[in-house]
Amino acid sequence: MNVIEVNNLSFSYGDNINAIDNVSFKIKEGSYTTIIGHNGSGKSTIAKLLIGLLEPLKGNIMVEGVPLTLENLSIIRGKIGIVFQNPDNQFIGSTVRDDIAFGLENYMVPQKDMDAIIERFSDKVNMRAFLNSEPSRLSG
Incomplete structure:
Protein backbone atom coordinates (compact mmCIF):
# COMPACT_ATOMS: atom_id res chain seq x y z
CA MET A 1 0.00 0.00 0.00
CA ASN A 2 1.20 3.52 -0.77
CA VAL A 3 1.04 5.71 2.33
CA ILE A 4 1.94 8.79 0.32
CA GLU A 5 1.30 9.33 -3.36
CA VAL A 6 2.34 12.53 -5.11
CA ASN A 7 1.18 13.04 -8.70
CA ASN A 8 2.43 15.69 -11.14
CA LEU A 9 3.10 18.21 -8.36
CA SER A 10 4.28 21.70 -9.32
CA PHE A 11 4.93 24.79 -7.24
CA SER A 12 6.41 28.17 -8.03
CA TYR A 13 7.59 31.08 -5.91
CA GLY A 14 6.60 34.03 -8.06
CA ASP A 15 6.40 34.08 -11.82
CA ASN A 16 9.84 32.86 -12.83
CA ILE A 17 11.01 30.59 -10.03
CA ASN A 18 9.84 26.98 -10.36
CA ALA A 19 10.67 25.30 -7.08
CA ILE A 20 9.37 21.94 -8.31
CA LEU A 50 3.10 17.44 2.03
CA ILE A 51 1.77 18.99 5.24
CA GLY A 52 -0.37 21.61 3.56
CA LEU A 53 1.69 24.70 4.40
CA LEU A 54 1.85 25.49 0.67
CA GLU A 55 -0.75 24.90 -2.02
CA PRO A 56 0.47 23.32 -5.27
CA LEU A 57 -0.01 25.05 -8.61
CA LYS A 58 -0.96 21.68 -10.05
CA GLY A 59 -0.99 18.04 -9.08
CA ASN A 60 -2.28 16.24 -6.02
CA ILE A 61 -1.14 14.53 -2.84
CA MET A 62 -2.78 11.49 -1.24
CA VAL A 63 -1.94 10.28 2.27
CA GLU A 64 -3.25 6.79 3.05
CA GLY A 65 -5.81 7.30 0.29
CA VAL A 66 -7.01 10.63 1.69
CA PRO A 67 -6.58 13.60 -0.67
CA LEU A 68 -4.72 16.58 0.78
CA THR A 69 -7.41 19.25 0.80
CA LEU A 70 -8.29 22.05 3.18
CA GLU A 71 -11.09 19.88 4.59
CA ASN A 72 -8.71 16.98 5.28
CA LEU A 73 -5.76 19.04 6.51
CA SER A 74 -5.98 18.06 10.20
CA ILE A 75 -6.25 14.36 9.28
CA ILE A 76 -3.19 14.59 7.03
CA ARG A 77 -1.11 16.51 9.57
CA GLY A 78 -1.84 13.81 12.12
CA LYS A 79 -0.18 11.27 9.84
CA ILE A 80 2.94 13.12 8.61
CA GLY A 81 5.93 14.54 10.46
CA ILE A 82 8.87 16.50 9.12
CA VAL A 83 12.46 16.99 10.23
CA PHE A 84 13.22 20.65 10.72
CA GLN A 85 16.09 22.31 8.89
CA ASN A 86 17.13 24.34 11.95
CA PRO A 87 19.05 21.95 14.25
CA ASP A 88 18.01 23.84 17.38
CA ASN A 89 14.45 22.69 16.71
CA GLN A 90 15.13 18.99 16.29
CA PHE A 91 18.07 17.43 18.16
CA ILE A 92 17.12 15.03 20.92
CA GLY A 93 20.29 13.05 21.65
CA SER A 94 23.92 13.93 22.06
CA THR A 95 24.97 12.00 18.92
CA VAL A 96 23.61 11.41 15.44
CA ARG A 97 23.09 7.75 16.44
CA ASP A 98 21.00 8.83 19.46
CA ASP A 99 18.78 11.01 17.28
CA ILE A 100 18.19 8.22 14.77
CA ALA A 101 17.50 5.77 17.61
CA PHE A 102 14.91 8.17 19.04
CA GLY A 103 12.95 7.96 15.80
CA LEU A 104 13.14 4.17 15.78
CA GLU A 105 11.98 4.04 19.41
CA ASN A 106 8.90 6.01 18.43
CA TYR A 107 8.14 3.29 15.87
CA MET A 108 8.59 0.65 18.58
CA VAL A 109 11.62 -0.93 16.87
CA PRO A 110 13.15 -3.43 19.31
CA GLN A 111 16.39 -2.21 20.90
CA LYS A 112 18.22 -5.34 19.71
CA ASP A 113 17.49 -4.42 16.05
CA MET A 114 18.35 -0.72 16.22
CA ASP A 115 22.12 -0.80 15.71
CA ALA A 116 21.85 -2.91 12.56
CA ILE A 117 19.12 -0.66 11.13
CA ILE A 118 21.02 2.53 11.99
CA GLU A 119 24.22 1.25 10.41
CA ARG A 120 22.49 -0.11 7.29
CA PHE A 121 20.69 3.13 6.54
CA SER A 122 23.59 5.39 7.51
CA ASP A 123 25.70 3.45 4.98
CA LYS A 124 23.11 4.14 2.28
CA VAL A 125 23.54 7.90 2.75
CA ASN A 126 27.29 7.81 3.52
CA MET A 127 26.81 8.95 7.13
CA ARG A 128 28.31 6.07 9.14
CA ALA A 129 31.43 8.09 9.95
CA PHE A 130 29.22 10.70 11.64
CA LEU A 131 27.09 8.42 13.84
CA ASN A 132 29.01 9.25 17.01
CA SER A 133 29.29 12.95 16.19
CA GLU A 134 27.41 15.68 17.98
CA PRO A 135 24.64 16.74 15.54
CA SER A 136 25.03 20.46 16.21
CA ARG A 137 28.67 20.29 15.10
CA LEU A 138 27.82 18.95 11.63
CA SER A 139 27.43 21.26 8.67
CA GLY A 140 25.58 21.20 5.37
Whole structure:
Protein backbone atom coordinates (compact mmCIF):
# COMPACT_ATOMS: atom_id res chain seq x y z
CA MET A 1 0.00 0.00 0.00
CA ASN A 2 1.20 3.52 -0.77
CA VAL A 3 1.04 5.71 2.33
CA ILE A 4 1.94 8.79 0.32
CA GLU A 5 1.30 9.33 -3.36
CA VAL A 6 2.34 12.53 -5.11
CA ASN A 7 1.18 13.04 -8.70
CA ASN A 8 2.43 15.69 -11.14
CA LEU A 9 3.10 18.21 -8.36
CA SER A 10 4.28 21.70 -9.32
CA PHE A 11 4.93 24.79 -7.24
CA SER A 12 6.41 28.17 -8.03
CA TYR A 13 7.59 31.08 -5.91
CA GLY A 14 6.60 34.03 -8.06
CA ASP A 15 6.40 34.08 -11.82
CA ASN A 16 9.84 32.86 -12.83
CA ILE A 17 11.01 30.59 -10.03
CA ASN A 18 9.84 26.98 -10.36
CA ALA A 19 10.67 25.30 -7.08
CA ILE A 20 9.37 21.94 -8.31
CA ASP A 21 7.90 20.98 -11.67
CA ASN A 22 5.79 17.89 -12.37
CA VAL A 23 7.15 15.79 -9.46
CA SER A 24 5.63 12.36 -8.84
CA PHE A 25 6.58 9.69 -6.31
CA LYS A 26 5.08 7.00 -4.08
CA ILE A 27 6.10 5.99 -0.59
CA LYS A 28 5.16 2.46 0.38
CA GLU A 29 4.05 1.42 3.84
CA GLY A 30 6.97 0.32 6.02
CA SER A 31 9.59 1.98 3.85
CA TYR A 32 12.13 4.62 4.85
CA THR A 33 12.32 7.63 2.58
CA THR A 34 14.68 10.58 2.51
CA ILE A 35 14.50 13.55 0.18
CA ILE A 36 18.01 14.84 -0.46
CA GLY A 37 19.44 17.50 -2.73
CA HIS A 38 21.44 20.70 -2.98
CA ASN A 39 20.34 24.00 -1.44
CA GLY A 40 17.38 25.37 -3.33
CA SER A 41 16.50 22.07 -5.01
CA GLY A 42 12.97 21.95 -3.57
CA LYS A 43 13.30 19.66 -0.53
CA SER A 44 11.71 22.07 1.94
CA THR A 45 9.07 23.04 -0.60
CA ILE A 46 8.05 19.39 -1.00
CA ALA A 47 7.89 18.97 2.80
CA LYS A 48 5.72 22.08 3.14
CA LEU A 49 3.43 20.86 0.35
CA LEU A 50 3.10 17.44 2.03
CA ILE A 51 1.77 18.99 5.24
CA GLY A 52 -0.37 21.61 3.56
CA LEU A 53 1.69 24.70 4.40
CA LEU A 54 1.85 25.49 0.67
CA GLU A 55 -0.75 24.90 -2.02
CA PRO A 56 0.47 23.32 -5.27
CA LEU A 57 -0.01 25.05 -8.61
CA LYS A 58 -0.96 21.68 -10.05
CA GLY A 59 -0.99 18.04 -9.08
CA ASN A 60 -2.28 16.24 -6.02
CA ILE A 61 -1.14 14.53 -2.84
CA MET A 62 -2.78 11.49 -1.24
CA VAL A 63 -1.94 10.28 2.27
CA GLU A 64 -3.25 6.79 3.05
CA GLY A 65 -5.81 7.30 0.29
CA VAL A 66 -7.01 10.63 1.69
CA PRO A 67 -6.58 13.60 -0.67
CA LEU A 68 -4.72 16.58 0.78
CA THR A 69 -7.41 19.25 0.80
CA LEU A 70 -8.29 22.05 3.18
CA GLU A 71 -11.09 19.88 4.59
CA ASN A 72 -8.71 16.98 5.28
CA LEU A 73 -5.76 19.04 6.51
CA SER A 74 -5.98 18.06 10.20
CA ILE A 75 -6.25 14.36 9.28
CA ILE A 76 -3.19 14.59 7.03
CA ARG A 77 -1.11 16.51 9.57
CA GLY A 78 -1.84 13.81 12.12
CA LYS A 79 -0.18 11.27 9.84
CA ILE A 80 2.94 13.12 8.61
CA GLY A 81 5.93 14.54 10.46
CA ILE A 82 8.87 16.50 9.12
CA VAL A 83 12.46 16.99 10.23
CA PHE A 84 13.22 20.65 10.72
CA GLN A 85 16.09 22.31 8.89
CA ASN A 86 17.13 24.34 11.95
CA PRO A 87 19.05 21.95 14.25
CA ASP A 88 18.01 23.84 17.38
CA ASN A 89 14.45 22.69 16.71
CA GLN A 90 15.13 18.99 16.29
CA PHE A 91 18.07 17.43 18.16
CA ILE A 92 17.12 15.03 20.92
CA GLY A 93 20.29 13.05 21.65
CA SER A 94 23.92 13.93 22.06
CA THR A 95 24.97 12.00 18.92
CA VAL A 96 23.61 11.41 15.44
CA ARG A 97 23.09 7.75 16.44
CA ASP A 98 21.00 8.83 19.46
CA ASP A 99 18.78 11.01 17.28
CA ILE A 100 18.19 8.22 14.77
CA ALA A 101 17.50 5.77 17.61
CA PHE A 102 14.91 8.17 19.04
CA GLY A 103 12.95 7.96 15.80
CA LEU A 104 13.14 4.17 15.78
CA GLU A 105 11.98 4.04 19.41
CA ASN A 106 8.90 6.01 18.43
CA TYR A 107 8.14 3.29 15.87
CA MET A 108 8.59 0.65 18.58
CA VAL A 109 11.62 -0.93 16.87
CA PRO A 110 13.15 -3.43 19.31
CA GLN A 111 16.39 -2.21 20.90
CA LYS A 112 18.22 -5.34 19.71
CA ASP A 113 17.49 -4.42 16.05
CA MET A 114 18.35 -0.72 16.22
CA ASP A 115 22.12 -0.80 15.71
CA ALA A 116 21.85 -2.91 12.56
CA ILE A 117 19.12 -0.66 11.13
CA ILE A 118 21.02 2.53 11.99
CA GLU A 119 24.22 1.25 10.41
CA ARG A 120 22.49 -0.11 7.29
CA PHE A 121 20.69 3.13 6.54
CA SER A 122 23.59 5.39 7.51
CA ASP A 123 25.70 3.45 4.98
CA LYS A 124 23.11 4.14 2.28
CA VAL A 125 23.54 7.90 2.75
CA ASN A 126 27.29 7.81 3.52
CA MET A 127 26.81 8.95 7.13
CA ARG A 128 28.31 6.07 9.14
CA ALA A 129 31.43 8.09 9.95
CA PHE A 130 29.22 10.70 11.64
CA LEU A 131 27.09 8.42 13.84
CA ASN A 132 29.01 9.25 17.01
CA SER A 133 29.29 12.95 16.19
CA GLU A 134 27.41 15.68 17.98
CA PRO A 135 24.64 16.74 15.54
CA SER A 136 25.03 20.46 16.21
CA ARG A 137 28.67 20.29 15.10
CA LEU A 138 27.82 18.95 11.63
CA SER A 139 27.43 21.26 8.67
CA GLY A 140 25.58 21.20 5.37
